[in-house]
Amino acid sequence: MSETYVDCTGLKCPEPVMRTRQALAETEGVVTVLVDNETARDNVERFATTSGCDVQVSRALGGFLLKIKPGETEPEATPVAGAACESGSLTAVFISSEAIGTGEPELGAALMKSFLYASAEADTPPSTLVFMNSGVKLVTVNGETAESVKKLEDRGAEVLVCGTCLDFYGLKDRLLAGRVSNMYEIQTALAAADRTISL
Amino acid sequence: MNSLPEETAPELLSSALSGEDAGVYLLSERTALVQTVDFFPPIVDDPYTFGQITAANAMSDIYAMGGKPLTALNILAYPCGLEVNVIERILLGGHDKVHEAGAVVAGGHTIEDDELKYGLCVTGIVDPAEMTSISGARPGDTLLLTKPVGTGILSTALKAGLIDEDGMRDAIDSMVELNARAAGVLSGYDLGACTDVTGFGLAGHLYEVACASEIAAELWAGEVPLFGRVLEMLSMGMATEGQARNRSYTEDAEVVTAGGDEERVDCMYDPQTSGGLLASVAAPDADRALAELRAGPCPSAAAVGVIRERGPRLVIRSGRGDR
Numbered sequence: 001m002s003e004t005y006v007d008c009t010g011l012k013c014p015e016p017v018m019r020t021r022q023a024l025a026e027t028e029g030v031v032t033v034l035v036d037n038e039t040a041r042d043n044v045e046r047f048a049t050t051s052g053c054d055v056q057v058s059r060a061l062g063g064f065l066l067k068i069k070p071g072e073t074e075p076e077a078t079p080v081a082g083a084a085c086e087s088g089s090l091t092a093v094f095i096s097s098e099a100i101g102t103g104e105p106e107l108g109a110a111l112m113k114s115f116l117y118a119s120a121e122a123d124t125p126p127s128t129l130v131f132m133n134s135g136v137k138l139v140t141v142n143g144e145t146a147e148s149v150k151k152l153e154d155r156g157a158e159v160l161v162c163g164t165c166l167d168f169y170g171l172k173d174r175l176l177a178g179r180v181s182n183m184y185e186i187q188t189a190l191a192a193a194d195r196t197i198s199l
Numbered sequence: 200m201n202s203l204p205e206e207t208a209p210e211l212l213s214s215a216l217s218g219e220d221a222g223v224y225l226l227s228e229r230t231a232l233v234q235t236v237d238f239f240p241p242i243v244d245d246p247y248t249f250g251q252i253t254a255a256n257a258m259s260d261i262y263a264m265g266g267k268p269l270t271a272l273n274i275l276a277y278p279c280g281l282e283v284n285v286i287e288r289i290l291l292g293g294h295d296k297v298h299e300a301g302a303v304v305a306g307g308h309t310i311e312d313d314e315l316k317y318g319l320c321v322t323g324i325v326d327p328a329e330m331t332s333i334s335g336a337r338p339g340d341t342l343l344l345t346k347p348v349g350t351g352i353l354s355t356a357l358k359a360g361l362i363d364e365d366g367m368r369d370a371i372d373s374m375v376e377l378n379a380r381a382a383g384v385l386s387g388y389d390l391g392a393c394t395d396v397t398g399f400g401l402a403g404h405l406y407e408v409a410c411a412s413e414i415a416a417e418l419w420a421g422e423v424p425l426f427g428r429v430l431e432m433l434s435m436g437m438a439t440e441g442q443a444r445n446r447s448y449t450e451d452a453e454v455v456t457a458g459g460d461e462e463r464v465d466c467m468y469d470p471q472t473s474g475g476l477l478a479s480v481a482a483p484d485a486d487r488a489l490a491e492l493r494a495g496p497c498p499s500a501a502a503v504g505v506i507r508e509r510g511p512r513l514v515i516r517s518g519r520g521d522r
Contacts, residue, residue, distance in 0.1 A: 012440065013355060013437075013438065013439055013440055014355050014356070014358060014359035014436065014437055016436075017359065017435070017436040017437070018359050018360075020436075037440070037443070038443055039438055039439070039440050039442065039443040042436075042438060043436030043437065043438050044436055045436075046433070046434055046435070046436045046438075047434075047435050047436030048436075049434075050434040050435055050436075163363075163365040180365050180366070181366075182362070182363040182365060182366065184360055184363065185361075185362075185363075185366075
């Protein structure tokens with residue numbers, strides 16, 4: 001297995017974490033990080049642990065050496081951007097409209113409602129749902145669909161709602177499920193998913 | 200900086216060199232001048248918001264001393280090539296905040312520098328009889344905090360691109376908020392010490408209060424309100440170097456924590472920008488003061504500790520009952 005070495009000496013926080021994150025995203029092998037202060041050591045260790053990696057810390061070269069092995073333990077939390085080391089199959093659902101398909105709006109809305117209901121009841125629900133454009137109405141003004149999404153959230157799904165879109169439709173105060181997110185986080189979540197279903 | 204000569208003028212009632220929030224200079228029996236200066240690089244992306252936060256932060260020292268700001272001078276360092284529009288927005292944010300405080304911008308000074316920095320030098324007045332300081336804490340006082348903590352961790356996460364400004368909206372709104380109304384509420388009660396929570400973090404500023412007042416402080420980490428996503432961002436490795444500096448600065452502190460609270464204790468050392476007021480209030484007044492703060496300007500205000508006569512200068516516990 002390949003090994004990547006990242007020298008973070010002389011770098012100010014949060015740079016060591018960002019370089020570690022980048023390295024983990026680019027390789028499936030072990031990433032070894034050298035830092036020269038305790039804050040950077042603790043930060044990189046926390047980041048890697050939160051991302052579900054195994055970390056060994058040792059003193060070396062006047063600083064600390066962190067040996068980071070991806071994916072043998074489950075992530076402790078549901079980190080926003082720490083998906084680099086997660087294992088298993090992750091499904092993301094990307095919803096950019098209030099309705100499924102382009103036919104009669106009424107039919108499309110009914111289809112969307114049953115899709116979200118079925119997802120909430122499914123044996124293997126999606127791990128991430130992203131709501132964009134008029135899709136944000138499904139987690140704000142539409143109480144029925146919001147209820148299904150809330151259920152998905154309670155079952156552990158990460159629900160990301162586009163903040164720009166909420167602003168655009170003036171719905172920021174009316175969020176019933178999920179949390180306000182941004183393009184950076186959404187892009188990271190979609191890129192980290194093993195497969196994405198677009199509706 | 201122990202090598203600097205000590206100031207001994209009798210009119211100097213309080214000096215920032217001795218750890219106070221601002222310098223206080225007696226002009227007449229009922230009037231003293233309060234002066235403070237603060238500047239730093241941007242901690243949010245939006246220039247207008249940065250200007251507002253910087254001004255709120257600078258004037259906070261005046262409120263912590265029980266004073267009222269009168270005039271402010273801008274200090275600006277900007278890299279050549281920065282758009283004029285950005286500079287205007289920063290200065291407008293500062294101007295609007297100064298005016299909200301009932302003060303005026305009387306001028307300023309600008310230089311070119313590699314990194315953008317903005318700040319203000321603020322002058323205010325205080326009645327010496329009403330002045331609050333960090334040295335007045337009394338055994339038995341309850342410690343009240345008027346804003347949540349975690350702005351250092353969130354600003355680092357913003358710099359790292361892990362969150363955007365919408366993801367830390369509660370912290371930004373809080374940093375923009377003046378401590379004027381909080382100070383107004385507190386002044387109605389029996390106050391011991393008062394300070395504002397900034398670069399030394401909550402634990403660092405409380406440690407200063409404890410040393411200046413020559414008493415022992417106890418901080419309940421589990422009772423301290425945190426902004427949303429602070430713990431999440433800490434677990435993503437978003438602690439600042441300032442946090443470690445603050446921890447080593449308070450190395451006398453006996454830290455007692457229950458299991459699993461290590462991260463909350465870390466937050467006690469997180470450097471704050473435009474943080475809340477930390478006040479020691481006589482115990483019989485504390486509940487009413489807290490209720491008035493919560494119903495009014497500080498919905499997140501909390502009782503976060505107690506002052507004791509004896510013990511280590513600072514003890515950090517998980518909660519009020521933990522021993």
